[in-house]
Structures are given as structure tokens and as C-alpha cells.
Amino acid sequence: MSKKLILMISAMSGFLAVACGAFGAHGLKDLLEPHLYATYQTGVEYQFYHTFALLFIALAPSDLSSKCLGWAGIAFTLGILLFSGSLYLLALTGIKVLGAITPLGGIAFLCGWVLVGYTAIISNRR
Template sequence: MTGAASPHRKLLAAGCLLAGLGVAAGAFGAHSLEGRLSADALAIFDTAARYHMLHALGLILLGLAAARWPDAAWHCPGLLMLCGIAVFSGTLYALALSGIGWLGAITPIGGAALIAAWIWAAWLALTHP
């Protein structure tokens, strides 16, 4: 295969890679951080890993939708979801590990991006043949 990967393959690949990282993050939190972080910090880390994994699966679904309906712009909510994962889960991981409280103020930006990605995907599903 030559040339650049199609948008749906990029979404699928990103989702698969992020799902693998989500498993690794969950395992790291469960096996390496217990006893090193407070219960609250572990709960924050667990939330980050859970949303990370769920939205990695969402990226895979968007990739499958893009393969099925290539005329719709599925890559747009995919990019938004990718950014949402990075900001939402990334700031929570950093908050749990560092204790830097102001990171929690950035987290809702990632959450808003995730919500917007799902709404955008729903709109595409309803409006594109």
C-alpha cells in the first residue's frame, strides 16, 4: 500500500493506539500507583483512564462510520474527540500525578470538546445519507 492513509484509517489507527495506551494507563494506575497516591488522586487517575479508553473506542467507531459513509466529514468530530481525550484525560493524569490544582480548571475544556464531538457525530449520522 502506498500513499497517505485515508481519513477513516487514520481515525481507526488513532483509536486503536489510544485504546492500547488506555489499557497501559489503567494498568499503571492499578498496579504502580496504589500506595503512592492518595485515594482521591487514584480516583482522578481512574477517571482519566476510563474516559481515555471510552473515547478511544469512540474514535474507532468514527473511523468505521467514515469508512461506511465516506462523503460525510467524520474526521472533524474525530479530531475534536482526539483533542478532547488529550485535554480531558491529559490534565486529569497530570493533576493526579502532580497535585497541581489549577490543571483541574482546564479539564472541562476537554470535556466540552468530547461532548461537542459526540453531538457533531450525531448530526452527521442524522443528516448524511
């Protein structure tokens, strides 16, 4: 995945995280049960964290460029879709089975962070 594409995904994800956060705070807070609202907010938080991770990858120095960072970008993007997306849907619909998808997003996040760390290790060997 190119740095330009990762930067674009980061921008879109940041926009959507702000929009989802505002929608939650102003439109959902009084409509959702407290535990579902907390679930929704967790989705927003993790989307923001990993939006910043995508931004880091997109702006990483060229000496850190590697295929691993591109794969990390894919993993973070997939994690946002699966983790945050499933939490948003769970909070909005109350369908508990959607919670089974959330750990898959968490695994994608973990893989992304491992790939970032691996990139650091291999860049020191060059």
C-alpha cells in the same frame, strides 16, 4: 481527518489507555491519595470511552462518511488529550490548576458527540 488516521489514533489511544490503567492499578494505587487515584482512574475511563468512539468513526459505514465524522474524530482526540491528560497530570503532580484544563476536554467530547449526531441527521436526508 481520514478514517485510516482515526483508526491509527484509536489504536494508539487504546494501547495507552491499557498501559495507563495497568500503571495506575499496579504502580500508583498505593502511592496516591484515594481522591487523586480516583481522578487518575476517571482519566483512564474517559480515554477508553472515547477510544471506542474513535474506533466507531474509523469503522463507520461509507454511507455515513462525512466531514462531520472527521471533525468528530478531531474533537474526541483533542478531548482525550485535554480531559484525560489533565487528569493524569493532576493526579501525578497534585497541581490543582491543571483541573482548569479538564472542562475544555469535556467540551471537546461534547462537540464530538454533537457532530456524530449531526452526521446521523444529515445522512438520513440523503
